[in-house]
Amino acid sequence: GESVGLHLPTLSVQEGDNSIINCAYSNSASDYFIWYKQESGKGPQFIIDIRSNMDKRQGQRVTVLLNKTVKHLSLQIAATQPGDSAVYFCAEKGAGGGNKLTFGTGTQLKVEL
Amino acid sequence: EPEVTQTPSHQVTQMGQEVILRCVPISNHLYFYWYRQILGQKVEFLVSFYNNEISEKSEIFDDQFSVERPDGSNFTLKIRSTKLEDSAMYFCASSDSRSGTQYFGPGTRLLVL
Numbered sequence: 614g615e616s617v618g619l620h621l622p623t624l625s626v627q628e629g630d631n632s633i634i635n636c637a638y639s640n641s642a643s644d645y646f647i648w649y650k651q652e653s654g655k656g657p658q659f660i661i662d663i664r665s666n667m668d669k670r671q672g673q674r675v676t677v678l679l680n681k682t683v684k685h686l687s688l689q690i691a692a693t694q695p696g697d698s699a700v701y702f703c704a705e706k707g708a709g710g711g712n713k714l715t716f717g718t719g720t721q722l723k724v725e726l
Numbered sequence: 727e728p729e730v731t732q733t734p735s736h737q738v739t740q741m742g743q744e745v746i747l748r749c750v751p752i753s754n755h756l757y758f759y760w761y762r763q764i765l766g767q768k769v770e771f772l773v774s775f776y777n778n779e780i781s782e783k784s785e786i787f788d789d790q791f792s793v794e795r796p797d798g799s800n801f802t803l804k805i806r807s808t809k810l811e812d813s814a815m816y817f818c819a820s821s822d823s824r825s826g827t828q829y830f831g832p833g834t835r836l837l838v839l
Contacts, residue, residue, distance in 0.1 A: 647827070656730075656817050656830035657769060702769065711782040712757065712824050713771040 625723045632690040634720045636703035641684060645706045647714065648677060648688045652699045657716075660688070660701075690722075698724045728752045730831035732818050738837045739808055747803045747834045749818030758801045759819040759828060760793065762786070769817065775801065776824075808838045 626632045638646070644665040649657035661672045663679050663686075670677050676689040686703050700721050704714040731750045739745050751758050760772040773783040775793050792804045801820075805812055815835050819828040 645825070649830075654832075656819075656832045659827050659829060662827065704769075711774065712821070712828075713759070713774055713782055713784070714761075714769075714828060715771065716769040718768045 622718070623721045623723065625725055626693050628693060628695060628724055628726050630693055632688075632693045632697070632722060634688045634690075634701045634722065636686040636688075636717055638684050638686065638703075638705055640705070641681070643684075643705045646677070646679065646686050647704045647706070648675075649702045649704060649716075650697075650699045651702060651719070657702060693722075693724050695724050695726065698722055728754075730818055730820055730829055732816075732831040732834050734834060735832065736835045736837075738839065741810055741838055742807050745805050745808055745836065747805075747816050747818075747836070749801045749803070749831055750799050751801055751818065751820030752822075752829060753799070755820035755822045755826075755829075757781075757821045757824060757826070757828075758793075758795070759821075760803045761817045761819065761830075762814040763817065763833075764814045772803070772816075805836075808836075810838050812836060813838045 647662040648660040650660050651657045661675050661677050663670045663677045668679055674691045678687045690697055700719040702716050702719045704716045706714050733748045758775045761769050762772055763769045771784050773787045773793055774781045790806045794802050815833040817833045818831045821828045
């Protein structure tokens, strides 16, 4: 069956450093991936997405890398700020058809001053 | 910036009671979703809705659940007879197209006693 999982439950970084959050997926038919940020008590907030025909996509301070060979996805945050502290989820769509999102378990990013 | 809104932010109910969770999707969006997140767990898909009918639902979305778009702006989730295990954060989301980005509301925290 399809599953989306994350490598580490918690990641601590110093303010100003770069952060890398990883995600693995199991379904090679997955064709669309999204990163969401969830702050405490709030709903998931869209960060960036990537389709399976791409390897890399950049946004403002964020980059998503997709390695289809090993079914791995990463989110890179440049110059991490205290406001980046949150739980980050990767989500996948399309593997089973339809437009539902399948979320991973999340990584807690903690930014230390 | 347009956003999804949800009411109430918190709801406490007795087991066996009916609850209705309300959502106002982004105004020009046509696809609507409900997800839930049990405390400490990942976000899970419940149902998607388009053109006044359910387009997809998960195993969680059993006969106790129903959705409705009673007017041009609201989208509701009804749980007919709540169970203790229905306690969770319930998120509404909307997108402008089937493949479009899903934007989430802030959630309703439901506690069933």
